[in-house]
Amino acid sequence: AQTVTQSQPEMSVQEAETVTLSCTYDTSESDYYLFWYKQPPSRQMILVIRQEAYKQQNATENRFSVNFQKAAKSFSLKISDSQLGDAAMYFCASGYSSASKIIFGSGTRLSIRP
Amino acid sequence: EAGVAQSPRYKIIEKRQSVAFWCNPISGHATLYWYQQILGQGPKLLIQFQNNGVVDDSQLPKDRFSAERLKGVDSTLKIQPAKLEDSAVYLCASSLVWQGELFFGSGTQLSVL
Numbered sequence: 001a002q003t004v005t006q007s008q009p010e011m012s013v014q015e016a017e018t019v020t021l022s023c024t025y026d027t028s029e030s031d032y033y034l035f036w037y038k039q040p041p042s043r044q045m046i047l048v049i050r051q052e053a054y055k056q057q058n059a060t061e062n063r064f065s066v067n068f069q070k071a072a073k074s075f076s077l078k079i080s081d082s083q084l085g086d087a088a089m090y091f092c093a094s095g096y097s098s099a100s101k102i103i104f105g106s107g108t109r110l111s112i113r114p
Numbered sequence: 115e116a117g118v119a120q121s122p123r124y125k126i127i128e129k130r131q132s133v134a135f136w137c138n139p140i141s142g143h144a145t146l147y148w149y150q151q152i153l154g155q156g157p158k159l160l161i162q163f164q165n166n167g168v169v170d171d172s173q174l175p176k177d178r179f180s181a182e183r184l185k186g187v188d189s190t191l192k193i194q195p196a197k198l199e200d201s202a203v204y205l206c207a208s209s210l211v212w213q214g215e216l217f218f219g220s221g222t223q224l225s226v227l
Contacts, residue, residue, distance in 0.1 A: 045216070045218040101147075
């Protein structure tokens, strides 16, 4: 079975500092995609960043970047220059070609200290 | 571009009652998902449609939950009868292709008393 594990239920970071959220996944598939989604208190999930497994280069979106370690099945999210608006639940997710569905981890609640 | 529309935003019912949720995906998005998100947990996929056909409903409790997607556009998710453990946020999402970005609605928060 495909699984996504987020081992940090909560994280806290000082404003303007850098924080890394961890995610591991388990799959025997060769064709898959990885995502980080943000869910603010409004409940609306927003895509933060997306990584294709076949790409070796780590994805980057402005202050957000990933560290994709394929052999270790690790997909961590780094947020640089943390801002108050980054406070939210962050979910790691994976999608698999054979199942063509996307499953989510349990989430990490990120708080930002002013 | 209009986003994914869901209604109602909140619903409170008593156990054994029935309830229905509605979702209108982004125009042109072939794939539609219903997720259940229990408080403190990640979203769990209930059912996935490709156009108006079901791709995956392996985690849908079919004795009480049903879903349909008429004409490959709008979708409804129904629970009958509801149980206390069905209290959750029900999220609808759509995507152009399954490997792409999921666009989510604001969800329906269901409380079963």
